[in-house]
Amino acid sequence: MTDRRAELAVNLAKVEERIAAACAAAGRKREEVTLIVVTKTYPASDVRILSELGVRHVAENRDQDAAPKAAACSDLPLMWHFVGQLQTNKVRSVVGYADVVQSVDRSRLVTALSKEAVRAGREVGCLIQVALDAAETADPAAPVPGGAAGGERGGVAPGRIEELADLVAAAPALRLDGLMTVAPLAGEYAGRQREAFGRLMDLSTDLRRAHPAANMVSAGMSADLEQAVAAGATHVRVGTAVLGVRPRLG
Numbered sequence: 001m002t003d004r005r006a007e008l009a010v011n012l013a014k015v016e017e018r019i020a021a022a023c024a025a026a027g028r029k030r031e032e033v034t035l036i037v038v039t040k041t042y043p044a045s046d047v048r049i050l051s052e053l054g055v056r057h058v059a060e061n062r063d064q065d066a067a068p069k070a071a072a073c074s075d076l077p078l079m080w081h082f083v084g085q086l087q088t089n090k091v092r093s094v095v096g097y098a099d100v101v102q103s104v105d106r107s108r109l110v111t112a113l114s115k116e117a118v119r120a121g122r123e124v125g126c127l128i129q130v131a132l133d134a135a136e137t138a139d140p141a142a143p144v145p146g147g148a149a150g151g152e153r154g155g156v157a158p159g160r161i162e163e164l165a166d167l168v169a170a171a172p173a174l175r176l177d178g179l180m181t182v183a184p185l186a187g188e189y190a191g192r193q194r195e196a197f198g199r200l201m202d203l204s205t206d207l208r209r210a211h212p213a214a215n216m217v218s219a220g221m222s223a224d225l226e227q228a229v230a231a232g233a234t235h236v237r238v239g240t241a242v243l244g245v246r247p248r249l250g
């Protein structure tokens with residue numbers, strides 16, 4: 001075993017233990033939670049090791065890094081999730097490898113994803129990314145603070161989920177899978193991950209009234225996966241706790 005393989009195996013086992021403990025504490029079955037390992041900034045060789053260690057879901061947040069990595073790993077039985085801010089000019093590339101895009105947060109992106117998925121002859125799963133720190137607004141033209149129009153983190157205000165979900169559900173070659181969020185750093189939920197993820201679960205319940213199959217709830221990262229599992233998340237996205245502290249912000 002190489003050093004890196006041993007290191008990843010140990011880290012993965014620790015994360016697996018945390019997820020299992022969180023499921024047990026919440027009275028949930030371990031199978032109800034899927035681990036997605038966020039491999040951003042780490043090389044394809046790590047992805048290959050993770051695959052050998054039994055990981056089946058990986059996530060990336062920048063197409064420039066993800067596209068060559070996915071190509072180098074195309075022989076592996078992996079599901080690729082795209083979790084970053086997505087510009088429409090990258091959509092064609094992303095649709096080439098992503099099974100699920102978790103960061104759908106505006107109608108233009110839905111249109112572009114649908115067009116490219118049709119062109120590629122694939123079906124792409126979509127999660128609506130929710131910004132729990134965004135001001136509630138019914139005005140679709142209003143910029144979301146920290147959202148697609150204003151910053152790094154992305155996401156739509158809760159009041160705009162329905163409109164975007166209906167758009168995805170009606171779009172050719174797209175599949176509405178559910179909701180995703182990142183615990184907010186600002187606003188009423190700052191530092192209150194459990195409450196933030198609880199709010200996401202309520203929004204998921206609302207969404208499933210109109211779209212019963214859209215039952216994915218992607219929440220929780222290295223620092224707060226327990227709170228996400230406690231709230232009811234179906235998918236946790238873990239980077240640092242498996243791969244180590246990233247050399248740069250990514």
Ligand SMILES: *Cc1c(COP(=O)(O)O)cnc(C)c1O
Nearest residue numbers: 038061083221222237238239240
């Ligand atoms: C980087 C990233 C993660 C993983 O974060 P860690 O703190 O490294 O576990 C999860 N979700 C998104 C959207 C990310 O960009």
